[in-house]
Amino acid sequence: MLKFLLRRTLTMVATALVLTFVVFWLTNLPPNLEKLAKSEGNARMTDGEVISWLDRNGHAQPLVKRYGEWLGVAPGWTDERDGVTSGRCIARGAAVEDSPRFCGVLQGYWGQSTVFKAPVSEIIATRLSLTGILMFWVMVLMVPSALLIGILAGMREGSKLDRTLSTVSIATTATPEYVSGVILIVVFSSSMVGLKWFKGTATSAMDGITFENFFLPVLTIALYGMGYIARMTRASMSEVMTAQYIRTARLKGASFGRVVMRHALRNALIAPFTVIMLQFPWLLNGVVIVETLFNFKGFGWTLVEAAGNNDIQLLLGCSVVAVVVVLVTQAMSDVGYVLLNPRIRVS
Amino acid sequence: MTDAQTPILEIENLSISFFTRTREIPAVMDFSCKVMPGEAMGLVGESGCGKSTVALGVMRDLGRNGRITGGSIRFKGRDITTMGERELRGLRGREIAMIYQEPMASLNPAMKVGAQLAEVPMIHEKISKADAWARARAIVEDVRLPDPDRILQAWPHQLSGGQQQRIVIAMALMSRPSLLILDEPTTALDVTVEAGIVDLVRDLAEKHGTSMLFISHNLGLVMDVCDRLCVMYSGEAVETGDVVEVFSEMRHPYTQALFRSIPLPGADKSARPLVAIPGNFPLPHERPPGCNFGPRCDYFVAGRCDAQEIPMLPAGGAPRHNSRCIRVDEIDWNAPPALAATAEPTPPGEVVIEASDLRKYYETSPGMFGGGTAKIVKANEQIDFSARAGETLAIVGESGCGKSTLAKVLMGLEVASAGTVTLNGDQIQQLPVEKRGPALISSLQMVFQNPFDTLNPSMTIGAQIIRALEIFQIGDSAADRHERMLNLLDLVKLPREFATRKPRQLSGGQKQRVGIARAFAGEAKVVVADEPVSALDVSVQAAVTDLLMEIQRKNRTTLLFISHDLGIVRYLSDRVLVMYLGHVVEIGTTAEVFSPPFHPYTEALLSAVPVADPRVTRKRIVLQGDIPSAMNPPPGCPFQTRCRWKPLVPGDLCETVVPDLRRLSGGHRVKCHLTDEQLATMEPVIEVAVG
């Protein structure tokens, strides 16, 4: 098991490196840098001034070197001009000797956001925790109901219950969040229908969560993921229900409830468990849309802001977090699969 | 006792249909049978005749599209067909228990063995968990599994096939049912394991007075286990009666034909040639009018057999012996079968293929989740044999003994780890098939076990044979190859129209004929046939076997016939090679191998094969335990963990030293430490009473 975890971690780190490098490369393409120069320096810079600004701020170095600096495995650049040494790791006015040689993501230096004028790490921490709360409630709503729907539909394949639930779950996955979100807002919180049960914005949820201000965004994301997980669970459940050992259980005289609970459930949950974990990254997608739609200033909303305003450091920080989330959930799904399935459990 | 008078199970005029979107499939029609207390009833018939459907009908577990359309099933006088769910649940597991084919699939992979066992009395008798586990432990001991505590805590996948089947049996017996239904309980198991399971089932049923409904297509097995027999054909019972009575005085043409198509010991090719049943089994919706067996029956009389539904008639004079044949009293049942022209055995020629000290080791990868070092699986250890032109060498042994690995090495699908394979003087053991030239490929061909997997479903039969000819570079023009293809179809006795058919339009036996045609397309010198008939129905097996032998005789091909069916092996082979755990333990002519002195393993193997002939008495040697894993073979003699002769060998020779393949006489060689004198004390396993 230890060896498996070790190997899993190594591949994970390698993947993370590759992915962040790609993002780094994309965000640091020349046009982006030029925009950066103009927004940081002066909007009316000439091409020559742009080049010298980039040069002075370490952006003219080779891509790999810059990536290394950002990551914190290569020493930060320094630049001596007019007797003043400036550098990546030298804060304005600080002495060269007091500054560290390396300063990158690994050292906890995530850069400065140009939009929010605050350290990226700080922004991400607060925003991510807000999104974490959102995701937590999404999971709380989505997983049990999806599994329940899947199990109920799959235990008697082809029954009326199955057909109804399957239609519902197909409909929910087929509806993108920006459609379902709008529909939900219109139906439950606008004066058009007049129900006005919930609030159409979640801005107030950032200070305190209530059922009223948080239910709609949670539901919007959950609905989308729910249909998919429910269908996977149903497929897995209906397959398990035709297995020989289910017949064995039935012919032992076990009641239908017992057959489902004791014999089918655990076997049927092995496949959806993986799916739930793999679903996580997709939900991040929904987070971007829903947070914007409900004006909930979490991680997704930040990402949109960063991208819209060419905030390179923030964008990079966000992508590191996203990559880590994806890889960790994948690893968890593998480990969970091993734990649930006694056949491949290793001693 | 009045109790003895009421049958445990009484099925009357039972009809069961499956409903598909397009039509109703009548799987069982007008089926009747009666099982008395303590009696074992055998249900035999070819695949698809409705045996399992009857069994599931009794359990009322026919799935969503199956329905009982008529008749009654009475269990201890209560009609099962009209019972409610609750009442049924009380019956299942407690009064009637069922065991079916694949043991691994019948156990829940995510539940410990003990929990699955203990569940039965917990459901039915509401006893405490501790009591239920205690009972489970007792029953695990009853089914003769070693170390019951460990077994109870094990997951199903940690047990071997034989052990799993014992657990399934234990589960069925947990609540002491009065009726046990066994649907092909041992088909997936090796013969020596099967023998142990069958013994166990019989003993336990006797001990608890359990009645049994025993379903099998193996007539010998039914003879071993059952008191009474019911032969089914196409959804109907065609003959019922006492087992010995039916086996010695069969009164239905189908039963007779079935017996004539399986090889029995004590009769050789010329005295009792196999007779295949002509034609095919009718599909349930294509049954002929009148007698279902009519189109394939030698005694068919138009106007009578196809005029009306044939009723069950008393037969043979013995009580409770019935036959569904309208001519039961007219047919001369003792008339010998029409003899097919028997061919003179061909004298073997010079040595064509030879293996010497051949070894094949596999290195198993440590697996996705790591853990431990790579293991070496010794699939073939020290294989020595040679085969001559026109000779049939049978290779027998249980699953995992390395038969198929040997075939793969010969065919070049694997390369040998050590040793040599010589074909016509050339060493080929290191030549993988892609490096073999067309001449070599065409002269060394294979017929596979499963005719379903080896044909390309989207190509016509003709095109596939022509493709083989092209690969072998035979024929110089398309027209020439076409002509040769038609000749090959003639050779395997398929109509020439079949050239334009797709594989799915063919039956299993016909597909296997195409496989044979392809193998012989390049006038192969050596053909390796890996279980060529074991996927086919008994009535078809005989025809395919005969065909294979006929072509072999004509072409003087060397046939390496891999099989676990000792009946067929004895019938058709000239020499036999017995394998165990990758070793050749005995080799010799068929007569030498099948009569004493044997290698101790051969002796056990022969005694494990059930024989469907009441005149044959068979010594039973039930081997203890399972075959050791090839990954972890025992030191010394490979058979030492199960050998009953071992105590005769002085010291720990058997445990420490691998015996030599010692020459006894002529070409008869045995890998055993027993001395000639000790071997000479061995008795025959099978004796045929004269008369």
Ligand SMILES: Nc1ncnc2c1ncn2[C@@H]1O[C@H](COP(=O)(O)OP(=O)(O)OP(=O)(O)O)[C@@H](O)[C@H]1O
């Ligand atoms: N669920 C089903 N739907 C439709 N037809 C079925 C179904 N189950 C069985 N049949 C058909 O009913 C007939 C009898 O099948 P059954 O399984 O009882 O045969 P069997 O004698 O047990 O064969 P085998 O020896 O292969 O186990 C076959 O023609 C089969 O195709």
Ligand code: SF4
């Ligand atoms: S009834 Fe006629 S066709 Fe049927 S088995 Fe008897 S003789 Fe043959």
Ligand code: SF4
């Ligand atoms: S060598 Fe010993 S253990 Fe092996 S078969 Fe002979 S007697 Fe049995």
Ligand SMILES: [Mg+2]
């Ligand atoms: Mg069956």
